[in-house]
Amino acid sequence: MKYTTVINNQCIPISQIPENSYDAFFELNVGFITDSSERHCVNYFGYPVSGNIKLICCIANDQSHDIHISSCLVKPTDILTSMSSKIFCFEKFEREIHENFGILFKGHPWLKPVRYGHDRADTLQTIANYPFYAIQSEELHEVGVGPIHAGVIEPGHFRFICNGEQILHLEIQLGYQHRGIESLFLRKKKLSERVQIAESIAGDNVVGHTLAFAAVWESLCGFRAPEELDFSRTIALELERIAIHTGDLSAACTDVAYQLGSAVFGRLRTPIINFLQEWCGNRLAKGLIRPGCNQYPFTSFLAFRLKEVLDAFEPDFDEVRRELFKMPSALSRFERTGTVTLADTLSIGSVGIAARASGLSRDIRSSHPHALFKGLKHAPIIKHHGDVYSRLQIRKQEVPQSINYLRELMHRIPECNNDKEPLGSPEPDSFAISLVEGWRGEICHCAVTDTQGELVMYKVKDPSFHNWMALAMAVRNNEISDFPICNKSFNLSYCGHDL
Amino acid sequence: MLEHIKTLYHQGRQFIPDVTVAKAPGIFRGRPVINNAKVNESDLVNICPLNAISANPVRLDLGKCSFCGECAKQFPEKINFTTDYKIAANERESLIIKEGDDAQVTINPIKVRKEIHHLFRRSLKLRQVSAGGDNSCEWELNAANNVQFDMSRFGIEFVASPRHADGIVITGPITKNMAEPLQICYDATPDPKIIVLVGTDAISGGIFADSPAIDRSFLDKYYIDLYIPGNPAHPLTIINGLLDLTRKMK
Secondary structure, X not given: OOOXXXXXXXXXXXXXXXXXXXXXXXXXXXXXHXXXXXXXXXXXXXXXXXXXXXXXXXXXXXXXXXXXXXXXXXXXXXXXEOHHHOOHHHHHXXXXXXXXXXXXXXXXXXXXXXXXXXXXXXXXXXHHHOOOOOOOOOOXXXXXXXXXXXXXXXXXXXXXXXXXXXXXXXXXXXXXXXXXXXXXXXXXXXXXXXXXXXXXXXXXXXXXXXXXXXXXXXXXXXXXXXXXXXXXXXXXXXXXXXXXXXXXXXHHHHHOOOHHHHHHHHHHHHHHHHHHHHHHOOOOOOOOOEOOEOOOOOOHHHHHHHHHHHHHHHHHHXXXXXXXXXXXXXXXXXXXXXXXXXXXXXXXXXXXXXXXXOOOOOOHHHHOOOOOHHHHOOOOOOOOOOOHXXXXXXXHHHHXXXXXXXXXXXOOOOOOOOOOOOOOOOOXXXXXXXXXXXXXXXXXXXXXXXXXXXXXXXXXEOXXXXXXXXXXXXXXXXXXXXXXXXXXXXXXXXHHHHO | OHHHHHXXXXXXXXXXXXXXXXXXXXXXXXXXXXXXOOOOHHHHHHHOOOOXXXXXXXXXXXXXXXXXXXXXXXXXXXXXXXOOOOOOEOOHHHXXXXXXXXXXXOOOHHHOOHHHHHHHOOOEEEEEXXXXXXXXXXXXXXXXXXXXXXXXXXXXXXXXXXXXXOEEEEEOOOEHHHHXXXXXXXXXXXXXXXXXXXXXXXXXXXXXXXXXXEOOXXXXXXOOOEEEOOOOOOHHHHHHHHHHHHHOOO
């Protein structure tokens, strides 16, 4: 049972990751998670190595602020004991490995396809004949929603099994958004192309994913980001959080038919994203982050403008937030709706808002701080009820928290240094991992290079990968009419999941 | 109740009075202008990660452009992005900006189908289909209907069912897994109907153009009524595009 320990954004030679027999690999990683809420699996994936499959498992330890990495070499025809039979949070990772390479996991609850990728092992399985869980009963009925939804949102299929108005079971089938992101990272050779792929992983989380890509790339190249770069990235990440959280509060108001709240929160998002446009020319910050260079330095004039924007934003935000959270007709829809227990959250391995709403402190900004978060001494906002109300409370409180960080950071704007260290090219035979706390939660990117320093594996994990299961658990025993508000309170990504 | 009235008072008027002349704030990258300066054209062509630039004479295809601004940054003497957001067109060729060309991108009313002016001039209901869109264009389509841009004041709205729609709005490069649902949705929309492509991914496939996971055969089968470029398309581009398509007469 051998493993190596790294910190966030560290690059190591691939030979430094010890190779175990599958039995030792199994014992090690199951042992890590068993009865220890401070550890969770941030990534577990496979990639082909001369006819075999190399499995790499990354377990983050939030207390010691490091990541344990171990590996194992298996054959595609192997039948392995499923880690999910002991610890449920490996469930989706194993399904993904099964779908991509055909490896069978004995004892897995149900090895269903995850996203019907173009390069899946079994092309006979198609998205049109997904094996849904079904119950034969005279009393129950099924409701199918999607892939195309009523609103202007991304596609995905929801299959409810209902007892009257009550949801007994929800199964979420995704894959419609699959664009082949991970294989495109390997096919496209130019850095300028790769960074645009990273920007397209999830258009509502551009800063988070591009930041993770930039951090992986820079650590592969042995480039240390100067302070000015870290500064503008931290600002951008928190601006994105403020903008989307505000938009999410607007959407929650829409779903409980609180028109004024919906309109005011909706319009409050605009000055924040318009500020991003003033800064970098794009409302969603596409084009802002590039590995190794500061495309758009954060000037003192921008700081002055941002202060103006925030000064105007805060009183309006406070006013409508106070009204929303004391209005009985809204609260009665939020409270005790869509509850996920702490035990379920731990078992699913939820991250981000979904975890913090159920009393589980998971926030990369404090557990594996990147950029300038070390200095900010971030204290995660934790709620305990695990319901829609808790998830909205977190947003309501994270917005002012992020505004305070922005104000604190803007006291000292680093000078823009013109003689820059060149980025260089990636180290050969290396492995790099980056964790970023996007507004949804933890984003994890991993990369492996070959003897030429060319990418042979690029793995993206969006927080939605874990959290979709939390939504499925949340709606159980709720009325089907409460599904929209439960769904909005998570606001998960389809394209970030389907890749 | 009184507090709600207070909030209403504090918010004042949020809507943009005239969306056809509003200014896009900051360094918005809209319609580019390519001047006649001499530069190394092959370097310029190579700099574009999406192959949107072609040489001799230099042309920039807004249907392929991701508006990252890299070309204007490296060749400021050659390419300059203006804040002109009216870049929607009903002909694919109109999206190609040529060297020395400073004319606006416009909708050609002659090419607009008669029934569009006749039936959809005052009311246009659209069904949106995200087919691999990264949620950025979907975001901006939603924003086009918020209290500021307020597209529904023109009778243009998104509806929940294709049965209620006058056309479909496609975002994303069209993934293989969405090809069939998209076709079903289109077939379910009553005639006459329009097709609008929003965003670089939908118009050309964008960075996904050569991905093995997409299937764009749907677009070969039908006439496209409107192209709205952008990455994502700006709400003002979307609204002006739809207004010009349905209301601009010869």
